[in-house]
Amino acid sequence: MANKLTENDIQYLKRCLELAAEAVNAGDEAFGSVLVDDSGTIITEARNRVNEKTVLAHPEIDLAYGAAENLTEKERAATTMYTTGEHCPMCAAAHGWVGLGALVYLSSAEQLANWQKESALPAAPINFLPVEEIIKNIAVRGPGDGELLAEIKRLHQKSWLSD
Numbered sequence: 001m002a003n004k005l006t007e008n009d010i011q012y013l014k015r016c017l018e019l020a021a022e023a024v025n026a027g028d029e030a031f032g033s034v035l036v037d038d039s040g041t042i043i044t045e046a047r048n049r050v051n052e053k054t055v056l057a058h059p060e061i062d063l064a065y066g067a068a069e070n071l072t073e074k075e076r077a078a079t080t081m082y083t084t085g086e087h088c089p090m091c092a093a094a095h096g097w098v099g100l101g102a103l104v105y106l107s108s109a110e111q112l113a114n115w116q117k118e119s120a121l122p123a124a125p126i127n128f129l130p131v132e133e134i135i136k137n138i139a140v141r142g143p144g145d146g147e148l149l150a151e152i153k154r155l156h157q158k159s160w161l162s163d
């Protein structure tokens with residue numbers, strides 16, 4: 001399994017949680033992500049906009065597009081992506097193609113699938129794979145635990161109740 005989160009990771013994930021909460025309040029699903037450069041500065045932020053745009057409007061692919069357009073290859077490789085949920089295969093592929101650096105996630109795809117099952121949601125139309133099976137040589141930390149993990153679960157359940 002992936003590595004444990006650091007104190008630093010937790011600070012960035014708290015910002016991701018705020019973005020996920022903003023998404024839920026706007027009627028979207030509870031996903032938020034930030035891209036951080038090698039000095040620790042948040043370069044860009046994104047949240048789920050599936051209801052607002054299209055079913056493909058996941059925050060991580062949004063950040064990957066932004067990085068592809070605005071950062072050099074070297075800058076991209078030095079970034080870390082923080083996200084409330086482990087990438088789906090589409091976002092993992094985007095992360096890999098754009099050559100972003102490490103990935104830190106709060107909940108794993110497996111945990112999310114279990115929560116969806118608990119809430120009797122219909123299954124996703126695609127299979128989820130651990131990001132390491134899609135992105136070669138990626139450094140990954142996650143999932144988180146405790147209050148932080150409980151918070152993202154609560155946000156997901158809130159978004160599903162309002163569907």
Ligand SMILES: [Zn+2]
Pocket residue numbers: 058060061087088089090091092
């Ligand atoms: Zn995705």
